[in-house]
Every structure is written in C-alpha cells, then in structure tokens.
Amino acid sequence: xxxxxxxxxxxxxxxxxxxxxxxxxxxxxxxxxxxxxxxxxxxxxxxxxxxxxxxxxxxxxxxxxxxxxxxxxxxxxxxxxxxxxxxxxxxxxxxxxxxxxxxxxxxxxxxxxxxxxxxxxxxxxxxxxxxxxxxxxxxxxxxxxxxxxxxxxxxxxxxxxxxxxxxxxxxxxxxxxxxxxxxxxxxxxxxxxxxxxxxxxxxxxxxxxxxxxxxxxxxxxxxxxxxxxxxxxxxxxxxxxxxxxxxxxxxxxxxxxxxxxxxxxxxxxxxxxxxxxxxxxxxxxxxxxxxxxxxxxxxxxxxxxxxxxxxxxxxxxxxxxxxxxxxxxxxxxxxxxxxxxxxxxxxxxxxxxxxxxxxxxxxxxxxxxxxxxxxxxxxxxxxxxxxxxxxxxxxxxxxxxxxxxxxxxxxxxxxxxxxxxxxxxxxxxxxxxxxxxxxxxxxxx
Amino acid sequence: xxxxxxxxxxxxxxxxxxxxxxxxxxxxxxxxxxxxxxxxxxxxxxxxxxxxxxxxxxxxxxxxxxxxxxxxxxxxxxxxxxxxxxxxxxxxxxxxxxxxxxxxxxxxxxxxxxxxxxxxxxxxxxxxxxxxxxxxxxxxxxxxxxxxxxxxxxxxxxxxxxxxxxxxxxxxxxxxxxxxxxxxxxxxxxxxxxxxxxxxxxxxxxxxxxxxxxxxxxxxxxxxxxxxxxxxxxxxxxxxxxxxxxxxxxxxxxxxxxxxxxxxxxxxxxxxxxxxxxxxxxxxxxxxxxxxxxxxxxxxxxxxxxxxxxxxxxxxxxxxxxxxxxxxxxxxxxxxxxxxxxxxxxxxxxxxxxxxxxxxxxxxxxxxxxxxxxxxxxxxxxxxxxxxxxxxxxxxxxxxxxxxxxxxxxxxxxxxxxxxxxxxxxxxxxxxxxxxxxxxxxxxxxxxxxxxxxxxxxxxxxxxxxxxxxxxxxxxxxxxxxxxxxxxxxxxxxxxxxxxxxx
Numbered sequence: 001x002x003x004x005x006x007x008x009x010x011x012x013x014x015x016x017x018x019x020x021x022x023x024x025x026x027x028x029x030x031x032x033x034x035x036x037x038x039x040x041x042x043x044x045x046x047x048x049x050x051x052x053x054x055x056x057x058x059x060x061x062x063x064x065x066x067x068x069x070x071x072x073x074x075x076x077x078x079x080x081x082x083x084x085x086x087x088x089x090x091x092x093x094x095x096x097x098x099x100x101x102x103x104x105x106x107x108x109x110x111x112x113x114x115x116x117x118x119x120x121x122x123x124x125x126x127x128x129x130x131x132x133x134x135x136x137x138x139x140x141x142x143x144x145x146x147x148x149x150x151x152x153x154x155x156x157x158x159x160x161x162x163x164x165x166x167x168x169x170x171x172x173x174x175x176x177x178x179x180x181x182x183x184x185x186x187x188x189x190x191x192x193x194x195x196x197x198x199x200x201x202x203x204x205x206x207x208x209x210x211x212x213x214x215x216x217x218x219x220x221x222x223x224x225x226x227x228x229x230x231x232x233x234x235x236x237x238x239x240x241x242x243x244x245x246x247x248x249x250x251x252x253x254x255x256x257x258x259x260x261x262x263x264x265x266x267x268x269x270x271x272x273x274x275x276x277x278x279x280x281x282x283x284x285x286x287x288x289x290x291x292x293x294x295x296x297x298x299x300x301x302x303x304x305x306x307x308x309x310x311x312x313x314x315x316x317x318x319x320x321x322x323x324x325x326x327x328x329x330x331x332x333x334x335x336x337x338x339x340x341x342x343x344x345x346x347x348x349x350x351x352x353x354x355x356x357x358x359x360x361x362x363x364x365x366x367x368x369x370x371x372x373x374x375x376x377x378x379x380x381x382x383x384x385x386x387x388x389x390x391x392x393x394x395x396x397x398x399x400x401x402x403x404x405x406x407x408x409x410x411x412x413x414x415x416x417x418x419x420x421x422x423x424x425x426x427x428x429x430x431x432x433x434x435x436x437x438x439x440x441x442x443x444x445x
Numbered sequence: 446x447x448x449x450x451x452x453x454x455x456x457x458x459x460x461x462x463x464x465x466x467x468x469x470x471x472x473x474x475x476x477x478x479x480x481x482x483x484x485x486x487x488x489x490x491x492x493x494x495x496x497x498x499x500x501x502x503x504x505x506x507x508x509x510x511x512x513x514x515x516x517x518x519x520x521x522x523x524x525x526x527x528x529x530x531x532x533x534x535x536x537x538x539x540x541x542x543x544x545x546x547x548x549x550x551x552x553x554x555x556x557x558x559x560x561x562x563x564x565x566x567x568x569x570x571x572x573x574x575x576x577x578x579x580x581x582x583x584x585x586x587x588x589x590x591x592x593x594x595x596x597x598x599x600x601x602x603x604x605x606x607x608x609x610x611x612x613x614x615x616x617x618x619x620x621x622x623x624x625x626x627x628x629x630x631x632x633x634x635x636x637x638x639x640x641x642x643x644x645x646x647x648x649x650x651x652x653x654x655x656x657x658x659x660x661x662x663x664x665x666x667x668x669x670x671x672x673x674x675x676x677x678x679x680x681x682x683x684x685x686x687x688x689x690x691x692x693x694x695x696x697x698x699x700x701x702x703x704x705x706x707x708x709x710x711x712x713x714x715x716x717x718x719x720x721x722x723x724x725x726x727x728x729x730x731x732x733x734x735x736x737x738x739x740x741x742x743x744x745x746x747x748x749x750x751x752x753x754x755x756x757x758x759x760x761x762x763x764x765x766x767x768x769x770x771x772x773x774x775x776x777x778x779x780x781x782x783x784x785x786x787x788x789x790x791x792x793x794x795x796x797x798x799x800x801x802x803x804x805x806x807x808x809x810x811x812x813x814x815x816x817x818x819x820x821x822x823x824x825x826x827x828x829x830x831x832x833x834x835x836x837x838x839x840x841x842x843x844x845x846x847x848x849x850x851x852x853x854x855x856x857x858x859x860x861x862x863x864x865x866x867x868x869x870x871x872x873x874x875x876x877x878x879x880x881x882x883x884x885x886x887x888x889x890x891x892x893x894x895x896x897x898x899x900x901x902x903x904x905x906x907x908x909x910x911x912x913x914x915x916x917x918x919x920x921x922x923x924x925x926x927x928x929x930x931x932x933x934x935x936x937x938x939x940x941x942x943x944x945x946x947x948x
Contacts, residue, residue, distance in 0.1 A: 194706070
C-alpha cells in the first residue's frame with residue numbers, strides 16, 4: 001500500500017513508525033530540517049514541502065496513493081490537504097482536527113472536505129478520559145455512530161450484583177441491548193432466561209447513558225455515580241468535552257477554570273456542571289471547595305507543567321484517582337511513574353485511532369471481541385441494502401447467522417431496536433455478530 | 446428644536462409611521478359609527494373623530510418621509526407619540542357626545558388613555574346615560590390597544606431589548622436593528638389573524654351562552670363588548686357591575702379568555718400550529734400558571750375563612766379565581782366588589798397587581814418573565830455567596846440569560862417600583878391639597894392600578910367605583926403614567942434624555 005503522511009510531528013511519526021515496515025510510506029513536512037531528520041530516524045521517503053500544494057503532492061506520487069493521512073497541528077491545513085489529494089485520485093483520506101466543529105460538519109455527509117475519515121483529537125482524548133473514569137470496570141469499550149452508541153464488554157466478578165440474575169433481569173434499561181455472553185471462552189447467544197454466571201463476560205450495546213447505568217449495576221464499587229465527586233481542572237477543549245460527555249452519562253462534574261470569559265462560556269454550555277472561576281493551583285481554594293474529598297480529578301490545563309503540578313497536588317491531598325492530559329508524549333511515563341493513575345496523550349490517542357483505521361482496508365467501524373470470536377460492526381444501510389424495509393424480527397428469522405442488532409441511529413438520533421422496528425435506508429446499525437458471519441452481514445448492508 | 450442640525454433622530458421616518466397609523470384609525474371608527482346607525486344614535490361624535498384623525502394623519506404624513514430609515518430611536522419616538530395621539534383622537538367622541546363626566550376633556554382623555562392602554566380604569570359615574578355607540582367605542586379602543594401592544598411587544602420591543610423583552614420566545618431571532626419595518630409588518634400580519642380569531646371565538650362562546658338561555662342577558666352587543674376587552678386583558682364593561690352582571694357560567698367562560706390574552710401569542714401560535722407541548726416546555730408559561738393557581742388558592746382560602754363573607758362554596762371559588770385572574774392578567778373586570786373583602790384578601794389582590802401575564806401578550810404590569818429571571822438570579826446570588834468562585838448562568842427554559850439582560854430587568858423592576866411610589870406620594874399629597882378623603886392604601890392601589898394598567902383599585906376607585914373623585918391634577922398625572930407604563934417605560938423615558946436627540 002502506498003501511504004502519504006502530511007505532517008511529521010508526533011502523530012505523523014508514530015503512524016509512520018508503525019506502517020513503515022509493511023507499507024511504502026512517504027512523509028511530507030513543511031519544515032525541511034524535520035523532514036531530513038525523519039529520513040535518518042525511519043526508513044521512509046521524506047519530502048520537504050507544503051502538503052496542501054498540488055506540486056508537492058504530485059512528487060509524493062499522490063495519483064497512486066492508497067491512503068492519505070493529514071496530521072499536522074493545523075486543522076485547516078489538514079482539511080485542505082485531503083481536499084487537494086482527492087482531486088488526484090481515490091486515496092482513502094484521513095484528517096486530524098482539533099476543533100469539533102469540523103467533525104460535526106464532516107459527520108453530515110461523511111465526505112465533506114474530501115475527507116473519508118476524520119479524527120477529532122480533543123473529542124477523542126475526552127472520550128478516552130471518560131472511558132477511563134466512567135467505565136473502569138469495562139474490559140473493552142468502543143464508540144459507534146459518532147459517539148451516540150457505545151459498546152462495552154464487562155467481566156462479571158463474584159461481587160457483582162448481576163451475577164446469578166437472568167439476562168432479562170439485568171437488562172432493565174430502555175435504550176440498552178444485551179448483545180451476548182462469553183462463557184469459558186465460548187460465545188453464547190443470550191436469551192431472556194439465560195442466567196449470568198460469575199466469570200462470564202457480557203457485551204452490551206446502547207446509549208452512553210444506559211451503558212453507564214449498566215456499569216453501575218455490574219460493578220457498583222468501581223463505577224462513579226451521581227454521588228461521586230469528579231473535578232475537572234482546566235476548561236480546555238478536552239476538559240469541556242470530558243464534562244459534556246460525563247453530563248451525557250448523567251454525572252455532574254465540576255470544572256475549575258481561571259479565565260473569566262471561558263468560565264462563563266463553559267457554564268452556559270454545561271447546565272449540569274458546576275463551573276468555578278479560580279486559579280486551580282491555589283491550595284487554600286481547593287481545600288475550601290473540598291477538592292481533597294473528590295473521587296476523581298482530571299487535570300486538563302493547557303500546559304503539561306501545570307497539569308503535573310495539579311496532579312501531584314491532588315494526589316497529595318488524597319484524591320483517589322487522578323487522570324492527567326499530557327501533551328508531550330515523552331512525559332507520559334514520567335507522569336505515571338510519580339503516581340498519576342492515567343496519563344492521556346492526545347497525539348498518542350490520535351495516532352492510535354488513525355492506525356486502527358489503516359490496518360483494515362474497509363472503512364467501516366468495527367470492534368473485535370474475545371480473540372475474534374465475535375465482532376461488533378457499524379453498517380450504514382444503502383438504498384439497495386437487503387436489510388432495508390424489513391422488521392428486525394423478520395431479519396432474525398430469515399438470515400441464517402448468529403447476530404443481534406444492538407442499536408440503530410436514524411438522522412443522528414438513537415432508535416431502540418425492537419422486534420417490529422423496520423430498518424430504513426441511511427440508518428446506522430450496530431450489530432453484534434459471530435465473526436464467521438461478519439462479512440456476510442456486512443455485504444448485506 | 447427640529448431646526449437644529451445636530452438632531453440625530455430621523456423623525457421624518459417616525460412621523461410617516463405615525464401618520465399612517467392615524468389615517469388607519471379611521472377604519473375602526475367606522476365600527477361605532479355603524480353601531481350608532483343601527484341604534485339610531487348621534488353619528489356626530491364619530492364623524493368628527495374620523496375627520497380629525499384624517500387631518501392629523503395627513504399632516505404627519507406630509508411632514509414625514511417614508512424613504513427614511515426606521516431605526517431604534519425612530520421607533521421609540523413613533524411608539525410614544527402613536528399611543529399619545531391615538532388616545533387623544535379616541536377621546537374626541539366622548540367630548541363631542543357631551544354626556545356625563547367624560548364630556549370634560551381631561552376626563553375624556555383619561556377614559557380614552559385608560560382604554561388604549563388596556564388599563565380599564567374609568568371615570569364614568571352613571572353608565573346608563575351614555576349611548577350604546579359611545580360605550581362600544583370604549584370597548585373597541587381597548588381591543589385596539591390590545592392589538593397595538595401585541596405587535597409592539599412581539600415585533601418591536603423584543604428587537605429593541607427593552608427591559609429584558611428580548612428573552613421572549615420568538616419565531617426567529619434577528620438582530621438587524623436598523624431595519625425594523627419588514628419584520629413589524631410580517632409579525633403584525635401573523636398576530637393580527639390570531640388575535641381576531643381568538644376574539645371571534647370569545648364572541649362565539651359568549652353569544653352561544655346567551656342564545657342558549659344559560660345567560661339570558663348576554664346579547665350580541667354584550668358578547669362583542671366583553672370579547673373585545675377580555676382578550677385584550679383590558680377590563681372595560683358597558684355594565685356597571687362588570688362581568689358580575691352576568692350568570693356564573695359567563696364568569697367562568699371569561700376566565701380562559703383573559704388567561705389566553707395574557708399568554709405569549711408567539712407560544713399560542715406554535716401551540717395551535719402543531720406543537721402544543723411547546724407551551725409546557727416554556728418555563729415562563731409554567732411559572733405564570735403556577736402564580737395564577739397559587740394566588741387563586743390563597744385568596745379562596747382567605748375568603749372561606751372570612752366570617753363576613755358568605756358567598757357559598759362555588760361562588761367563593763369563582764370569585765377568588767375570577768378576580769385573581771382579572772388582576773394578574775391585568776384585565777380589571779370584577780364579579781364582586783372586592784373592596785368589601787377582608788384586608789388580607791385585599792392585600793393579596795394588591796400584590797397580584799405587580800405580577801402581570803407573559804411577555805408577548807396583551808398583558809400589562811411587570812410580567813412573569815421579569816419576575817422569573819429576578820427570582821432565579823436572586824437564588825443564584827444565594828448560591829454564589831457560599832461558592833464565590835462558582836459561575837452559574839441564569840437559565841430560562843434551559844437557555845442561559847446574559848448578565849446584561851439580568852441587569853436590565855433589575856433596572857426595570859426598580860424603575861417600576863420607584864415610579865409607583867412617586868405616583869402614590871403624588872396622589873396622597875394632591876388629595877390632601879383638595880381635601881379629598883383618600884387613604885394611603887387607596888392611593889397606593891390607585892397608583893398601581895393606573896401605572897401598571899390594571900384598572901380597578903380599592904376605595905372609591907374600586908371595581909364598582911370610579912376615578913372621577915380624584916382631582917384633575919391627579920387624573921392628568923395618571924394619564925401620563927398609564928401611557929408610560931403601557932409602553933414599557935423606556936420608550937417614553939428615553940425621549941427625555943439629551944443623548945436620545947443629539948448623540
């Protein structure tokens with residue numbers, strides 16, 4: 001595969017490192033010295049030039065490119081680069097952006113700006129933080145349909161209240177589907193009367209809120225609920241999205257932000273978050289607001305140094321779990337060494353997400369479960385799809401495959417699948433399916 | 446001062462609009478004219494008024510210039526003068542008819558201004574001596590005042606952001622302050638239909654009660670007269686006993702129309718166009734219904750426990766609900782002489798005068814949205830006194846209200862209270878000057894009832910009484926304050942600032 005990467009920063013380098021051994025990689029960077037440096041560090045072809053310039057791209061053999069990844073630090077450069085690349089051929093284009101507005105625009109048609117896949121760094125980082133703090137008990141979590149749907153896999157331990165319950169008893173949430181169970185490494189299709197046993201692994205698909213509630217049922221000790229105090233220090237974009245996603249999961253965090261205008265903006269956007277305008281490194285203030293009694297502190301200030309300071313401070317005050325955003329990949333290990341529970345590196349997270357896409361040639365979103373016994377697929381139904389126009393009950397009866405329709409989104413709103421729900425063109429369907437039937441089902445979408 | 450080259454108000458644009466309104470006023474004047482023809486009464490009062498309004502309107506149009514841009518300042522000037530001039534023209538038939546107290550020009554202007562501002566305070570003493578066409582003109586001018594304020598409140602004041610009026614739920618949020626005209630006419634057309642429709646429904650309901658024999662004295666004349674002033678939340682009635690002159694079923698039937706008249710017409714528009722639940726998603730509406738229910742229950746309880754009052758169960762509840770609704774919606778009808786109620790009940794009704802209905806309706810007074818924002822912001826103040834660093838926007842129906850708007854609303858409340866107290870003091874002092882017997886509470890209630898455009902007060906100016914007893918000086922000041930209070934204070938007060946004219 002011929003891969004062109006624009007931007008030789010942390011993200012571009014990580015991706016190049018991973019792809020270089022098996023693919024033919026060209027890196028384009030505007031900074032000549034950095035491009036040169038890359039040539040010696042990695043076994044790739046480097047080009048110094050502007051990634052939005054068609055001449056530069058032509059030198060990178062853009063016409064024969066299979067995959068084009070624009071991951072500079074500048075959103076607009078990345079979008080323009082993808083648009084430019086699309087004029088030369090049919091490379092699969094991936095762009096990285098920071099601002100969520102571009103993601104929201106892109107989601108409308110999923111091909112805006114000539115981008116085939118768009119990774120929003122800040123949102124992705126926030127999703128990771130929320131997963132770490134919101135679903136610590138989950139073995140695996142994956143978002144689908146732009147975050148409207150979540151798939152999570154939980155291991156049922158002895159303490160879990162749902163051990164010994166039937167599936168029907170455990171699945172008491174409106175917008176949640178109990179997709180499947182793994183027992184002793186074997187997949188079993190869950191029926192309403194199947195009893196959940198200790199050491200089972202349960203896969204659920206539904207709205208983020210319902211998954212969060214289910215997690216609280218599975219592991220009430222580890223899962224935060226409304227009574228738990230979550231403090232986000234720093235109202236950066238990542239801090240904002242973290243709070244927003246927590247609100248979506250019916251949790252009420254607090255945000256500490258020093259800038260007046262920004263604090264007001266956050267308070268307007270986040271009705272269920274208590275926004276406090278103050279310097280987060282003022283220990284007297286932290287004590288007065290009882291931040292020491294917080295269950296979770298997220299450090300999401302703009303600089304690593306401040307995040308380090310806040311994290312250490314929180315740890316010393318006795319906060320249970322501290323999650324820090326670390327912009328510089330080199331410091332991740334340092335943060336974790338001094339006792340910060342989780343360090344999230346936005347660039348690392350972005351590179352990982354892009355790589356996840358580049359391994360599979362198909363652009364569909366999927367998650368592989370339990371050594372590839374089962375997969376969770378997201379299908380966008382076309383007009384001619386064989387699944388369209390039939391009720392779910394009919395599909396289950398007719399199709400000779402082990403699958404469960406976990407959730408549907410229609411016009412970006414969640415539709416809870418029922419036996420009589422009829423699938424329509426344009427629906428995004430998230431299906432839990434035994435791996436051997438996955439490609440068959442995907443072909444029907 | 447118009448010769449001054451530094452005048453920064455495009456008054457020619459205002460004059461053109463004023464002229465147009467005055468010329469159009471001839472249309473509604475044809476209605477009492479027709480009534481006069483039907484009953485064989487004198488046509489002269491209305492013919493004179495039609496002549497004057499044509500002449501005056503023509504004069505303003507001659508001075509005005511339709512090409513000039515109507516911006517916020519020009520709108521303020523036009524609004525203030527339109528209300529003043531229409532009230533003046535409205536007084537002409539009373540003076541020309543020359544019957545009773547309203548033959549005096551000041552009294553006629555009081556009656557006309559009270560009508561146009563949908564106040565409902567009257568200086569009539571003997572209702573029976575006036576012709577049916579004059580009494581119908583009194584009703585119609587209130588209905589016109591209701592329509593006028595509706596268009597003003599939804600299309601103009603919300604755009605100009607007077608006292609937090611921009612918070613009103615409107616169908617589109619435009620911020621183009623320099624071109625008001627297209628939006629006014631568009632909104633006006635929409636609201637006009639809705640207003641006429643609701644009025645027609647009210648006529649139908651009331652007349653049906655009359656025809657069916659449930660309320661024998663509710664003839665077509667009365668049905669039209671009361672439909673006009675209930676939907677306009679205005680309060681005039683050709684009957685000296687107001688709605689109390691009719692059967693209980695009529696009294697119950699009038700309540701929903703007063704409430705509809707004091708509900709945001711934009712909300713009503715959405716509700717009847719396929720989204721009825723929007724009403725209940727609107728926090729102001731829920732709050733407003735809550736205050737109505739709360740005060741109805743409190744007043745009913747006060748009446749039940751009052752040994753002096755023995756209406757019977759149904760009548761006690763009816764009088765409590767009707768009169769609370771009448772005051773809160775700022776209509777000013779009465780079904781009983783609440784002057785005779787206990788001080789506790791009277792005090793409750795007095796408090797109700799300051800509430801008002803929803804923004805964007807025909808209601809007067811301070812209005813529930815302003816109270817809601819003020820209460821929420823006070824509650825926020827309590828929270829931030831414990832957590833000084835907390836940033837908490839005040840939210841209405843989930844939408845944050847910006848801090849400047851909250852300050853505007855506080856200023857509006859304070860201004861209303863100050864003007865109310867100044868007017869009270871004036872009424873008391875002036876009564877002492879002429880040696881009239883006006884108690885402080887009577888003076889307070891009369892001040893509130895006129896400035897907040899409620900109508901009936903307590904004492905001599907009570908629901909079955911008259912404002913005729915006040916001196917001409919007091920009545921003149923009340924005329925001015927009804928005018929100021931009706932158009933939300935600011936459009937009149939800004940005219941008296943130097944900055945309005947020159948900067």
